[in-house]
Amino acid sequence: MANPEDASRKIASEDVECATVDINLGGAPTFAVAAELKGHGIPFIFVTGYDRTIVPSEFSGVPRLVKPVMPDDLIRHLMELT
Numbered sequence: 001m002a003n004p005e006d007a008s009r010k011i012a013s014e015d016v017e018c019a020t021v022d023i024n025l026g027g028a029p030t031f032a033v034a035a036e037l038k039g040h041g042i043p044f045i046f047v048t049g050y051d052r053t054i055v056p057s058e059f060s061g062v063p064r065l066v067k068p069v070m071p072d073d074l075i076r077h078l079m080e081l082t
Helices: 004-013 031-039 071-081
Strands: 019-021 044-048 064-066
Touching: 004 031, 019 031, 031 044, 044 071, 064 071
Parallel strands: 019 044, 044 064
Antiparallel strands: none
16 A cells, blocks of 8 residues: 555455554554554554554554565464464
């Protein structure tokens, strides 16, 4: 997705099994997208260059992968979500 609005439209219009959420997407924060995913019961992980302190407490249990992420690590973590 290019921005949080695109991500929200995708969540609303498609059957999403799990997701990766970059904390900053197109220059905009994505915590509202994370809240939508959480509200729909869709498991997700943060993939970001930011440290854990930027993540609101409501997402403290969400896994976080630090960029750059190796493809095998991303796949393994996504498989653990489903």
